[in-house]
Amino acid sequence: MNYKKTKLKNGLRLITVPMKGTETATVMIMAGVGSRCETEKEAGLSHFIEHMFFKGTQRRPNTLAISEELDSVGGEFNAFTSKDTTAYYAKVDSKHFETALDIISDMYLNSKIAEEEIKRERGTILQELSMYEDTPVRVINDLFENLLYKKSPLGWDIIGYKKNIEAFKRKDFINYIKRFYVANNSVVCVAGKFNEKEIIHKIKKYFSKTKADGLPIVEKIKEKQSHPELKIKYKKTDQTHLILGVRAYDYNHRDRFVLSVLAVILGGNMSSRLFIKVRERRGLAYSIKTGKEDYCDCGYLATQAGVEHKNLEKTIEIILKEYKKIASAKVNQKELQKAKDYIKGKSLMNFESSDEVAMFFIEQETKRKKIMPMEDIIKMVDKVTADDILRVARDIFKPEKLNLAVIGPHKNGKKLEKILNL
Numbered sequence: 001m002n003y004k005k006t007k008l009k010n011g012l013r014l015i016t017v018p019m020k021g022t023e024t025a026t027v028m029i030m031a032g033v034g035s036r037c038e039t040e041k042e043a044g045l046s047h048f049i050e051h052m053f054f055k056g057t058q059r060r061p062n063t064l065a066i067s068e069e070l071d072s073v074g075g076e077f078n079a080f081t082s083k084d085t086t087a088y089y090a091k092v093d094s095k096h097f098e099t100a101l102d103i104i105s106d107m108y109l110n111s112k113i114a115e116e117e118i119k120r121e122r123g124t125i126l127q128e129l130s131m132y133e134d135t136p137v138r139v140i141n142d143l144f145e146n147l148l149y150k151k152s153p154l155g156w157d158i159i160g161y162k163k164n165i166e167a168f169k170r171k172d173f174i175n176y177i178k179r180f181y182v183a184n185n186s187v188v189c190v191a192g193k194f195n196e197k198e199i200i201h202k203i204k205k206y207f208s209k210t211k212a213d214g215l216p217i218v219e220k221i222k223e224k225q226s227h228p229e230l231k232i233k234y235k236k237t238d239q240t241h242l243i244l245g246v247r248a249y250d251y252n253h254r255d256r257f258v259l260s261v262l263a264v265i266l267g268g269n270m271s272s273r274l275f276i277k278v279r280e281r282r283g284l285a286y287s288i289k290t291g292k293e294d295y296c297d298c299g300y301l302a303t304q305a306g307v308e309h310k311n312l313e314k315t316i317e318i319i320l321k322e323y324k325k326i327a328s329a330k331v332n333q334k335e336l337q338k339a340k341d342y343i344k345g346k347s348l349m350n351f352e353s354s355d356e357v358a359m360f361f362i363e364q365e366t367k368r369k370k371i372m373p374m375e376d377i378i379k380m381v382d383k384v385t386a387d388d389i390l391r392v393a394r395d396i397f398k399p400e401k402l403n404l405a406v407i408g409p410h411k412n413g414k415k416l417e418k419i420l421n422l
Contacts, residue, residue, distance in 0.1 A: 001351065001374060003361060006200055011184030011212045014203050015361045015371075017191040019354060025097040025192030026354040028089035029108045030366045032187070033180035035160075036083045036153040036295075037216040043153070044160010045176050047081040048125060048168060053088060054079070055117040057110040066103060075100055076355070081158055084218070084295060085366055091355045094193035101190070101199070105206040108181070113173045125165050132159060136241045136407040137306060139233070144243040144405035147231040148300060152221055182213040189362035192354030221298040223247055228402040228420040230413050240312045240408030244319050245302025246401040251294035251367065257380040258388045259292050259301060259396075264339040265331055265389070266290040266322060267303050271338070273322050274303060282318070284311050296367065300403075301396060309408055316404070317419055324422060327393035330386040340381050347374060397422050 006014040035046050056062040060069065070077045073096035079088040088108055090100035132138055142157045149155030188207070190199050225247065249256055267274035267290025278288045288305040307315045350356040351374060364371045399422050406416070 001357070003371070004196065005365070005371075006203075008183065008204060008207060010208070010210055011182075012207050012210060013187045013365055014200065015187065015189040015365055016194075016196050016199060017189065017357055017361055018194070018196055019192050019357060022192050022352075022354055023094055024091055024354045025094040025100070025190065025194045026089060026091040026358040027097070027101045027104050028087055028189045028191075028355070028358040028362050029104055030085050030087040030187050030189070030362045031181050032085060032185045032366050033216050034082045034084040034086055035156060035158040036218060037180065038153055038156070041164065042172070042176065043156050044125075044158075044164045045168060045172060046086055047159050048121070048165065049113075049173055049176060050079045050081045050086055050088075051121050051125060052113050052117065052173060053107045053111045055114065055121065056112050057106045058112065059106055059110070060103070061112075066107065069099065069103060073099055077104070083154055083158065085363070087362070089355065089358065091192075097192075097194050098202070101202060101206075105203075108186075109206065109210065113170060113177070115170050118168070118170060118173070122165060122168075125159070126162065129159055129162065129165070136235060136237055136239075140241040140243050140304065140405055140407050143231060143233055143407060144245065144302060144403065147229060147403050147405050148247065149221060149298075152219060154219075154221060154295065154298075179213065180216055183207065183210040184212040185215055186210070187362050187366045189358045189365070191358040191361065218296065221295075223298060225400050225403075228399050228404070228417070228422075230404045230416055230420060231406070232410055232413050232416075233405075233407045234409065234411055235407050237408050239306040240309045240406060240410065241304075241306045242312065242316070242407075243302050243304045243405045244316060245300050245403055246323075246396045246398070247403070248292060248299045248301045248396050248401075249294060250297050250299050252296075253294075253299070255388070255392050255395075256292075256294060256299075257377070258384050258392045259299075260343060261336070261339045261381065261384045262326070262389050262392055263290050263292050263301055264342055265335060266326065268339070269342055273326075274319060277318055277322065278305065278315060282314075284308070284315050284318075309410070312406070312408070312410070313415060313419060316416065320419070320422060323393075323397045326389070327397040327422075330390050333386065336384070336386055336389065340384065343381050344378050347377070 075092040077090040290303040
């Protein structure tokens with residue numbers, strides 16, 4: 001898929017990706033700032049700002065004015081905050097694309113951040129925090145990263161903490177936006193059906209006055225671990241939720257494609273080893289999945305499941321057994337090819353949707369500053385061999401890289417510590 005990169009004089013980057021066979025278009029604007037860029041007192045501010053950008057601009061004075069305008073053209077619109085990025089987007093019928101572009105750009109550049117709206121939204125976010133606390137299947141991810149990255153901002157919850165949410169003032173928002181929502185830390189991506197020449201002209205018009213400034217300074221992760229580690233959050237739940245994983249690679253590592261294939265073989269789909277062993281043959285879990293997460297300086301591979309309380313140890317033992325197995329014997333060619341084809345198939349299906357295409361390009365440009373086309377990614381996946389899988393498995397599945405996070409009515413971790421080994 002062809003794309004064009006345009007860089008404005010102030011450093012803002014624009015990616016345009018024309019797509020054939022679609023009648024939709026997506027505009028996405030991403031700032032290269034997320035929760036790991038925050039200080040301890042700022043924890044949760046990136047996410048709070050994401051909410052505030054929907055609360056009105058000078059031209060669109062409130063939430064209703066923004067949502068009504070996009071709803072009236074049947075648009076899909078939303079935003080998200082991650083550890084290292086924050087993004088805002090709208091997907092519409094291409095006939096209404098200029099409307100979507102105008103609204104999302106207006107929100108990004110001209111949000112009022114009104115004091116009364118901060119007070120009002122504070123309650124909404126506190127309720128969101130309470131909702132997450134009541135959703136252990138989500139909280140378990142935060143607990144696992146907190147175990148891996150401890151006191152680093154990378155280990156903090158994206159949503160922040162109650163005391164911070166209650167304490168933020170308008171000046172905190174304004175100062176943070178001035179520091180990080182700057183031209184050279186912003187990327188705009190347009191994907192789908194549109195007039196490329198007109199869109200580039202409009203983006204230049206909207207963003208030409210945006211200032212450039214210093215980029216976020218990210219605290220690098222120093223991974224120091226000498227033995228398996230465990231973190232239990234006691235909570236009365238109907239299920240015990242767990243994530244069992246190992247430290248792995250950053251998102252530019254040469255073996256990241258090998259790791260992707262390895263994750264699929266272990267637990268990436270409904271015919272994977274762990275899905276068959278844990279769910280289909282033992283009936284221990286409804287959902288079990290293995291995947292990888294990577295950042296600029298670190299990463300991990302992990303398996304997540306929800307099980308009956310009494311089956312926690314048994315489930316952990318089965319996962320560890322599969323980890324050991326894949327690190328001791330080569331996968332056969334049929335299983336290897338099946339995992340490769342799964343990755344390629346999913347990737348190509350995503351490329352039928354303008355919002356998925358926009359995400360593919362903008363995330364690479366924001367994080368890596370360099371875009372690897374899908375064709376090249378598929379070539380790298382195709383190059384993965386059984387020897388590569390074995391080599392990487394032996395590198396990552398070691399006791400000194402092993403970590404377990406658990407949420408449920410468990411207080412004594414001694415039993416778990418005894419079986420937690422590779």
